[in-house]
Amino acid sequence: MRIWLNDQPIVFVPGMKVRQALIQADLVQEIEKGARVFDEWGNEVGLDGALEDEMRYVLKSGA
Amino acid sequence: MKKKCLTPFISFLPLIFFINFVWAGGPVQLRILYLNDFHGFAEPYQPVGSPEKLGGIAFLAEEVNRLRKERPTLLLAAGDMIQGNPWANLFEGRSTIEVMNAMDFFAMVLGNHEFDFGQEVLKKRIQEARFPILAANVQGMSDIKPYVLKEIAGLKIAIVGLITEETPTSTDPKNVKGLAFNSMIDSAQKVMQELGDQPDLVIFLSHLGLQADRRLAQEVKEIQVIVGGHTHTRIENPIQVNETLIVQAWEHAKVLGVLDLTIQDRKVIKYEGKLVVIRPDKFRPDPVVAEIVDRYKRQTASILDEVIGEALLDLDSKGSRYQETNLGNLIADILRKETQADVALINGGTIRADILKGPIRMKDVLSVLPFSNYPVLLKVNGQELKAIFEYGISDPDGTSGRFPQVSGIQFTYSPMYPVGQRITNIRVGGKPLDSMAWYTMATLDFLAAGGDGYLVLKDIIEKGEKDSAQNHRVLLFDSSRKVSDLVTGYTKEKKQISASVDGRIQKEK
Numbered sequence: 001m002r003i004w005l006n007d008q009p010i011v012f013v014p015g016m017k018v019r020q021a022l023i024q025a026d027l028v029q030e031i032e033k034g035a036r037v038f039d040e041w042g043n044e045v046g047l048d049g050a051l052e053d054e055m056r057y058v059l060k061s062g063a
Numbered sequence: 064m065k066k067k068c069l070t071p072f073i074s075f076l077p078l079i080f081f082i083n084f085v086w087a088g089g090p091v092q093l094r095i096l097y098l099n100d101f102h103g104f105a106e107p108y109q110p111v112g113s114p115e116k117l118g119g120i121a122f123l124a125e126e127v128n129r130l131r132k133e134r135p136t137l138l139l140a141a142g143d144m145i146q147g148n149p150w151a152n153l154f155e156g157r158s159t160i161e162v163m164n165a166m167d168f169f170a171m172v173l174g175n176h177e178f179d180f181g182q183e184v185l186k187k188r189i190q191e192a193r194f195p196i197l198a199a200n201v202q203g204m205s206d207i208k209p210y211v212l213k214e215i216a217g218l219k220i221a222i223v224g225l226i227t228e229e230t231p232t233s234t235d236p237k238n239v240k241g242l243a244f245n246s247m248i249d250s251a252q253k254v255m256q257e258l259g260d261q262p263d264l265v266i267f268l269s270h271l272g273l274q275a276d277r278r279l280a281q282e283v284k285e286i287q288v289i290v291g292g293h294t295h296t297r298i299e300n301p302i303q304v305n306e307t308l309i310v311q312a313w314e315h316a317k318v319l320g321v322l323d324l325t326i327q328d329r330k331v332i333k334y335e336g337k338l339v340v341i342r343p344d345k346f347r348p349d350p351v352v353a354e355i356v357d358r359y360k361r362q363t364a365s366i367l368d369e370v371i372g373e374a375l376l377d378l379d380s381k382g383s384r385y386q387e388t389n390l391g392n393l394i395a396d397i398l399r400k401e402t403q404a405d406v407a408l409i410n411g412g413t414i415r416a417d418i419l420k421g422p423i424r425m426k427d428v429l430s431v432l433p434f435s436n437y438p439v440l441l442k443v444n445g446q447e448l449k450a451i452f453e454y455g456i457s458d459p460d461g462t463s464g465r466f467p468q469v470s471g472i473q474f475t476y477s478p479m480y481p482v483g484q485r486i487t488n489i490r491v492g493g494k495p496l497d498s499m500a501w502y503t504m505a506t507l508d509f510l511a512a513g514g515d516g517y518l519v520l521k522d523i524i525e526k527g528e529k530d531s532a533q534n535h536r537v538l539l540f541d542s543s544r545k546v547s548d549l550v551t552g553y554t555k556e557k558k559q560i561s562a563s564v565d566g567r568i569q570k571e572k
Contacts, residue, residue, distance in 0.1 A: 046295030
């Protein structure tokens with residue numbers, strides 16, 4: 001299964017959450033700076049939210 | 064005396080008031096309040112990166128009370144309510160159900176995490192709940208109802224539950240033994256057939272995730288409202304797919320979902336939805352719910368302070384970033400035992416405190432392992448296993464947290480050799496490593512995702528996902544138990560805890 005985070009493909013397995021995708025993309029530290037994750041329809045998602053196959057997520061800076 | 068006489072009258076007041084909203088054949092107003100993925104976050108907290116504290120179930124409850132006074136209201140929960148925060152976990156979800164009873168929830172769908180304490184505990188929670196707990200696509204547990212059909216404000220309302228089909232892969236297999244998680248679409252269609260033309264309004268309470276909710280709305284067009292969860296999605300305004308409205312209220316009671324419907328001739332002729340952000344500094348708490356929250360909070364503090372075992376010697380974390388330690392060995396041994404793996408790997412950086420000789424309290428374990436790390440069981444071959452540990456010892460100075468603490472494996476390494484060629488004499492289960500053989504390796508979800516630079520693990524998982532289904536590398540992703548829970552459970556069971564440095568990682572000088 002695969003998602004996209006900032007256009008970068010990330011393979012995941014069922015059970016993985018947004019937080020693990022951020023770790024894979026080495027972006028988790030951005031959250032501490034206030035960045036937030038949005039799904040492909042522009043809805044914010046929580047870090048413990050389940051990943052969905054082929055979903056495109058975007059990390060937006062908190063600045 | 065006067066109070067007694069007044070009580071029945073007061074309790075009829077909302078009824079008299081709501082009659083204004085009910086006209087035979089005319090439009091009927093209905094309010095749906097909803098919550099999902101609460102995960103036992105009973106108290107307000109400041110999310111990482113947020114400038115303010117949010118949430119607090121007592122504050123949310125008071126807002127529910129206020130909104131309920133305005134029109135006929137259903138309060139619904141879209142799953143993952145009873146597990147997550149210690150406030151809920153230490154009571155296996157009982158605290159959450161007590162709060163939900165006090166708030167007079169109308170119905171709840173099971174989330175995948177509702178199974179995390181096992182089926183017997185879940186059955187108890189279902190019995191305690193004074194509201195139905197639903198899931199139409201789960202077979203094998205008679206306590207779970209597929210749907211409820213009730214009359215509210217003159218409307219016959221069907222509420223149907225659906226849970227993610229991926230539940231069996233995200234919890235310990237024993238938690239779902241004997242249960243079947245059927246196709247959401249087939250189950251939804253079956254229920255719709257059973258309901259026939261009885262309901263005036265069909266609400267699906269879903270723990271499927273937004274993408275699946277959208278698919279459900281596309282394929283089962285009779286659904287008028289989907290109240291969703293699982294993806295922790297903050298849907299500010301209802302999403303409309305054909306004639307179906309989809310809503311979801313983020314997570315952890317940080318917001319309360321409000322959906323106002325006007326219904327006429329079995330159609331939603333008008334709707335308005337929003338999320339109310341729960342700012343504890345701007346709301347008053349519901350006193351009944353606040354009492355429950357505080358009572359369990361006090362009990363949480365005393366449970367964390369209880370002695371659960373005894374350390375027979377100092378369990379030392381110091382040096383875990385550059386050498387084998389007895390505490391590292393203990394945690395890795397527990398992880399391997401609990402997952403029945405050949406090998407276990409944790410990173411030294413995950414161990415954050417010592418346990419001194421003497422009584423061990425639950426809070427000590429949480430100080431040692433403060434992160435929410437979950438066990439993952441992988442299938443790796445001998446060649447990959449060597450590559451994983453070569454990476455682990457590639458920074459022997461310990462500036463990063465990657466140094467491996469291991470179980471089931473022994474090896475020798477020399478920092479004098481180039482990175483990638485430092486390990487010699489690897490033995491798994493006492494036998495020399497076979498580079499072509501398959502092994503099971505337990506680790507942390509953090510490392511499996513490539514944390515602390517373990518890209519080698521991430522690559523193995525990616526390669527497996529691209530291969531045939533038979534070669535998938537993740538055998539278990541257990542999000543039902545943190546590694547700290549495993550250590551706590553082991554300590555409670557064994558009572559007397561000791562561990563030693565036995566030379567499983569040897570450094571050549």
